[in-house]
Amino acid sequence: MPRTADRQHTGRQRNEEARRAILDAAVHQFAERPAAEVTVATIAAEAGVGRQTIYRWWPTKFAILLEAMTELGRAVVAVPDSGSLAADLEAFVTATFSAVKEPTISLLRVVMGEAQRDPQVHRLMVEFTGRRRAVLREVLERAEARGEPLGPGGADLLVDQVFGVLWYRILLGNGPLTPSAARELAEALLAQTRALPWPASERTPRPGKC
Amino acid sequence: MPRTADRQHTGRQRNEEARRAILDAAVHQFAERPAAEVTVATIAAEAGVGRQTIYRWWPTKFAILLEAMTELGRAVVAVPDSGSLAADLEAFVTATFSAVKEPTISLLRVVMGEAQRDPQVHRLMVEFTGRRRAVLREVLERAEARGEPLGPGGADLLVDQVFGVLWYRILLGNGPLTPSAARELAEALLAQTRALPWPASERTPRPGKC
DNA sequence: AATTTGTCGAGACTTGATGTCTCGATAAAT
DNA sequence: ATTTATCGAGACATCAAGTCTCGACAAATT
Incomplete structure (x- = not known):
């Protein structure tokens, strides 16, 4: 045998x-x-x-x-690791957003649409998106291990927010996918991780950037 | 004739x-x-x-x-208006999440999938989702008019974050759509709005902002 | 009451894409 | 030289979309 x-x-x-x-x-x-x-x-x-x-x-x-x-997608797999969550998150979101443009965006829409029709394609799509999720998750968990807080929802919610906004704009075309939109999202999520649970009279200064 | x-x-x-x-x-x-x-x-x-x-x-x-x-869809959800962004946002997100369950969630997936294939269905879908977007936008802009800040991305980004996470989880099934998940998202977005914008001098202040 | 008009359920039919099967030819390992 | 698996090509069955036709039926008109 x-x-x-x-x-x-x-x-x-x-x-x-x-x-x-x-x-x-x-x-x-x-x-x-x-x-x-x-x-x-x-x-x-x-x-x-x-x-x-x-x-x-x-x-x-x-x-x-x-x-x-x-x-x-192998071209954008590079995992940012600068030692700061702010820089890594902005790098990841910017790189991800900039990779999503024509003709790629048409392909993404086609596959995501078919995934809602065919369970097998859906499984492949979960696997496909999972690879990008894993990269972002690695960035976030490394920051958390360094002691940087991730905010109320933790890494799970942050990952879904990044890819949620991305896919929502891909599929419905309601919002921009420009580099400035990427920076805006990264900045907003960073604010989320840094915010104090109550209106802050004092805030932690942003490291390395102004 | x-x-x-x-x-x-x-x-x-x-x-x-x-x-x-x-x-x-x-x-x-x-x-x-x-x-x-x-x-x-x-x-x-x-x-x-x-x-x-x-x-x-x-x-x-x-x-x-x-x-x-x-x-x-004729069951129109009331617009929360409690006078506080925290309460209104949590009410909206919780109500929206709780409305998305079987069998509705399957129908939403089918229609969103078909929207990626048929431009006419896509237009109907933009209109359909736009009605819910308008409700959330009203909640956010009313808070802003009261002087509550909305954070770096403003109302546009917050709307996309709420519906982005929602649709992302509907379509890929990666994350929960439970009431606790809704509260978690609302809390995270509120934390985001409470962060102070640091390059405030370079920005055109929005009307009604402190 | 008789007629006209449009819908009903049903089935035959065409078209086009999917997927399987087979064929002879070809290339790589044995 | 033999074995084995791929190649391009075409025949074939299957299935859903969509069109067409049929007799039966119901509502408005005459």
Whole structure:
């Protein structure tokens, strides 16, 4: 009863060029057209591959998109660690906001929309967003370990506030996603962590910035 | 060239029982099953009507759901006005959170998901959420007019923080929507408003601010 | 009462996307 | 040289959306 790890992979190996072409075609089409007009057939045609080559590796067209977005997301994975919560939080929020623009924002909307339709895509989406959540959580918990307070809700609430505002603006388009909007959010959340439980006659001065 | 208003409706009239049965069946199915498993055929079967009866009155199954939710949404929540931002904000957030539970939460997820796919549904969704935004904005601006500060981001950011956290948790299910979670969020946002803005000299003061 | 008009439930039908299966060709490990 | 798994390609079944038609039925009109 040989386990799969007992022998090497034999036979023809996976074509990396085809994989890249499929990912690129999916990103291109989901960014340009309404999601309803993107089909496995159109992606296969643009990538110059057979449909079966797609079905062999991805269960749905949205799984292709999620894999592509995961690769694109590796660029912003850097964890800020300057020793100060103020600087780290602003760096994280600014970097995250600046990464969310066309064409990425269209892709995010498509995937989040589909996640509400398909439980499997929803699970993939929880995992996808969880990676960014983990980065922010690390920043917050490191600050807490240093002795910096996180305010009434702790790290859990702060994480949901950052990504809540971000996703809310992505999905409904009601508010800005500019760098200044990012700074504004970071500043507001920092104020939240620093505020005293009652109107303060004295406040702690902000470290390192004015 | 007779206008439509020139004569009365002749012929058999629309069956109100069928309309109600269709709306109820749509709500029931969208609340119970994944949206992908809900079809016009299943709604028609549960309602005991022909498919053509549905297509005659609604363009898509989501139009049925939107009409049903519009009827459900007629319960207008009163605008809290106690004279204190702390009490009003907690009342609003608690009431809003407590209204978002099964089966409503499933319907909200379905409609928000479809809004990312259909621009027309998206517009309706912006309008739908805008009504609740307006209530919170009124609470915040009244507090500001009283002289209570709203913190670095002002009313715009606070509104997005409340509904951002709410929708983020609805869509991804990562955090709680309990009454205690609502109180926690309200408390955190209040802490944020109590922080003093330090570069106050560079800022144009808002009217009514201390 | 008879006629006209529009809705009713039901089913046949077209269209298009999904997903499976098979085929011969090809490339890598044995 | 053989084995094994991928490749592009196409046939095929399945399913939901949407259109069209049918006889039955109900309300307004004549």
